Amino acid sequence: MSKTKTGNAFDFNLFKRLLHSTKPYKLTFVYVVFAAIALSIVGLVRPYLLKLIIDDAITAKDYGFLIELLSWTLAALVAEVVFQLSFIYYANWLGQEVIRDIRVQLFKKILNFKKKYFDTSSIGRLVTRAVGDIETIASIFSQGLFMIMSDILKMGAILGFLFYQSWELTLIVLALFPLIIIATRIFQRKMKGAFEIVRNQVANLNSFVQERITGMKIVQIFNREDKEFKDFKQINEEHKKGWIKTVWYNSIYFAFVEMVTSIAIGLLVWYGGMRIIGNEALSIGLVVMFIEYTQQLFRPLRQIADKFNSLQMGMVAANRVFGILDTDSFIKNEGKLIANNVKGQxxxxxxxxxxxxxxxxxxxxxxxxxxxxxxxxxxxxxxxxxxxxxxxxxxxxxxxxxxxxxxxxxxxxxxxxxxxxxxxxxxxxxxxxxxxxxxxxxxxxxxxxxxxxxxxxxxxxxxxxxxxxxxxxxxxxxxxxxxxxxxxxxxxxxxxxxxxxxxxxxxxxxxxxxxxxxxxxxxxxxxxxxxxxxxxxxxxxxxxxxxxxxxxxxxxxxxxxxxxxxxxxxxxxxxxxxxxxxxxxxxxxx
Structure with a gap:
């Protein structure tokens, strides 16, 4: 079985192994990384242009400059849409190519297992690994890895720019950051355990249904319908409880982050408004820009947790799939002779x-x-x-x-x-x-x-x-x-x-x-x-x-x-x- 430590929130050895699977698609991988970087840069432009529009065009009543800034805003928006579209498409494309290759490797491996392996392995679980778990691995690339990378780059760029514009307002925003980081860490660990339960229950459900459908004749001959239905309801209930646990953690976490975001915006409006009223060196456009950037800063952090869920589910699934790929259960094929013209003694x-x-x-x-x-x-x-x-x-x-x-x-x-x-x-x-x-x-x-x-x-x-x-x-x-x-x-x-x-x-x-x-x-x-x-x-x-x-x-x-x-x-x-x-x-x- 795979030697990964599934108790960790994130397994870097397993992650490196998954990245190795992208080697045949190096150019696509590089472009997706480039698009992630480009998105983080383009994302900085629009709120800053909004500041210029308020402070230098509207306040100064400069119509020509306003049109120019709006044109640049439209150009930035188009660039962001193009990079976003190509980023999402190629990240998903890469994920599908990788899981196709892994699925081929897995099925080839299964085809060559010893008969003893099938004597002791549930067919339903193998089906779950070959279909459901492998499909979940795709989310590592389509919704996890690159999305998280893009969000982290964007957050880093925003924080650097905010410090450059006003260290005081930036500190107000950062004052609430530790709360979200602590909450995110707790959330990740809780979701890791919940996803383990979910994948186990999915495998149990698949195995149970596969066996009962295959053996339906025996079920009906021996009047087992009520008993099997009762057992199915129990397994289905456990499956539901696993998912409800993930829903519960999500509900708490996202509500908490929304609350912290609202508090941060409220503090910015309060502090910035007080400084503007006091005729200090702050502008309305700067405060509006900070509000926009704060939302852009907190939204990725909130989404990172959600995307980390997808990443973790993919990692759990990958650990199970690689567990089968790492299984050494083969008849040794070291013979060199080809059995031609066999007499049959x-x-x-x-x-x-x-x-x-x-x-x-x-x-x-x-x-x-x-x-x-x-x-x-x-x-x-x-x-x-x-x-x-x-x-x-x-x-x-x-x-x-x-x-x-x-x-x-x-x-x-x-x-x-x-x-x-x-x-x-x-x-x-x-x-x-x-x-x-x-x-x-x-x-x-x-x-x-x-x-x-x-x-x-x-x-x-x-x-x-x-x-x-x-x-x-x-x-x-x-x-x-x-x-x-x-x-x-x-x-x-x-x-x-x-x-x-x-x-x-x-x-x-x-x-x-x-x-x-x-x-x-x-x-x-x-x-x-x-x-x-x-x-x-x-x-x-x-x-x-x-x-x-x-x-x-x-x-x-x-x-x-x-x-x-x-x-x-x-x-x-x-x-x-x-x-x-x-x-x-x-x-x-x-």
């Missing part, structure tokens, strides 16, 4: 693995799979069947031992080339909200539409696809909701087939489908496993009778190995007991 040698440090799931497995051979893996739930597949594809790293492909340690293969040789059909098929064709090819340009259609004919799934509106162009919607589980499985089989893998893995691919779909899938299985190394994890033992080998697992170990007929001869064997239990269940069902 596999060997597991004393493989030990555990998802948690102190709990092994796979306990010293030794297994050889010959090229082109079909093996089946069976066993009770939690025996470690699916874990073997995760290790073969290097979704997880083994603790000890090694796995070889054609005699070479799989760690020596380049990761993408290794996974390209392995196609997996899972029990829970995931389809994207896209056409059937794109779900099959995953938009790989090397797989043509004609190849897909031919493959569909070969494994016997073309008929059902052609009955759908639009055929291969039919949009299956999110997670394939428009298809039955059997149809989704057939799409997954076709997806695996067109990728022409050297090794095929079927993980419980027929465990939850109807008999008609099962027959289609069985035919497809026979077709796509022919001539290639295949690993079939099965719950229905009737579907694996013809496997070359059947591996029986229990508690992370291989307890039996042989053909269907050989294993049935083992009177007290695990496989025989499993088979007879299923056979009896089938008889009772009939």
């Amino acid at each position: 596999l060997r597991f040698e004393n493989v030990v693995f555990g998802y948690n440090t102190n709990e092994d799931v796979i306990k010293g497995i030794n297994l050889k799979v010959n090229a082109g051979e079909t093996i089946a893996i069976v066993g009770a739930t939690g025996a470690g069947k699916s874990t073997i597949i995760n290790l073969l594809s290097r979704f997880y790293e083994i603790n000890s031992g090694r796995i070889t492909l054609d005699g070479t340690d799989i760690k020596d293969y380049e990761l993408a080339s290794l996974r390209k040789e392995i196609s997996v059909v899972l029990q829970d098929v995931f389809l994207f909200a896209d056409s059937i064709l794109n779900n099959i090819t995953l938009q790989k340009k090397e797989i043509t539409r004609e190849e897909v259609m031919l493959a569909a004919e070969e494994i016997g799934v073309a008929e059902f696809i052609e009955t759908l509106p639009g055929g291969f162009d039919y949009n299956v919607k999110e997670r394939g909701a428009m298809l039955s589980s059997g149809q989704r499985q057939l799409i997954a089989f076709l997806r695996a087939y067109v990728n022409k893998p050297s090794i095929l893995v079927l993980d419980e691919a027929t465990s939850s489908i109807d008999s008609y779909s099962e027959q289609l899938i069985q035919n497809a299985t026979d077709k796509i496993t022919k001539g290639r190394t295949s690993i079939v994890i099965a719950h229905r033992l009737a579907t694996i009778k013809n496997a070359d080998k059947i591996v029986v697992m229990d508690a992370g170990k291989i307890v039996e190995l042989g053909t269907h007929d050989e294993l049935l001869k083992n009177v007290n064997g695990n496989y025989k007991n499993l088979y007879e239990a299923q056979f009896k269940d089938k008889e009772l069902a009939n």
Whole structure:
């Protein structure tokens, strides 16, 4: 995670890292800084011209000079508008460019995380980081950094000019400055904590909503609507309280600053008026100018606090995003060999693995799979069947031992080339909200539409696809909701087939489908496993009778190995007991 100290009101290390992200846009950055400086200078002109208009034109009744001063005032106003417009536009442009780059980095990072990272991370929180938090980072540039810089420059220029004009009136203005500075400091620290709460609650809300919408079927099946609604209201209430806290701090702070500003103006009018009445060296134009400058001085200070809020929210968001970017959760891809012309011979040698440090799931497995051979893996739930597949594809790293492909340690293969040789059909098929064709090819340009259609004919799934509106162009919607589980499985089989893998893995691919779909899938299985190394994890033992080998697992170990007929001869064997239990269940069902 990021090493920033989020308890501080402002983190300069994190800020420097964000500034480094602007490096590709150096010219724009420089122009925005220039525009900020120009605004601070131009902002000085108009109140001073107003003083000249009152003291040297109106009082002297000099019409020509009045027109000249008004012309200069208009020119200053136009210049200020031009610089303000370009400043706001390019500051926002810079922010959007930076967050685009960070979002690309973040998504690329997420794409390459270990599977274990997703096992322990909330999807809703990741979505919040990739969308909401990154968008908040843009406010650092559009409403925070440069705006604050411009305001500070303007305030410095105003104070210097005011001292030059009248140190006495300037001291009156500055006398109230410590109150605002103290209030601003307190306000910043309070808002920092409030924004931390807000971002946490946003992540909680996103995570809760995402999970409930995804699992809506379970919610409705088990009549959880009222309970989930009650929980949602509670989380939403906490989210509201977080925002109300920020509103409360804003209300107090801005009311206090308005009051102090009014007091400062009142003191200027009182002191300046008394000096003018006493015929001392003060003019009405000077007092009016000071009033204008005081408002310009206090307004940025008031706005700086508001903009600092945006800056802090952006910093909080940046800290969370960089926390993910700094996460080292990758499968090491140090292999140099490209897996070409793979035969498919596999060997597991004393493989030990555990998802948690102190709990092994796979306990010293030794297994050889010959090229082109079909093996089946069976066993009770939690025996470690699916874990073997995760290790073969290097979704997880083994603790000890090694796995070889054609005699070479799989760690020596380049990761993408290794996974390209392995196609997996899972029990829970995931389809994207896209056409059937794109779900099959995953938009790989090397797989043509004609190849897909031919493959569909070969494994016997073309008929059902052609009955759908639009055929291969039919949009299956999110997670394939428009298809039955059997149809989704057939799409997954076709997806695996067109990728022409050297090794095929079927993980419980027929465990939850109807008999008609099962027959289609069985035919497809026979077709796509022919001539290639295949690993079939099965719950229905009737579907694996013809496997070359059947591996029986229990508690992370291989307890039996042989053909269907050989294993049935083992009177007290695990496989025989499993088979007879299923056979009896089938008889009772009939």
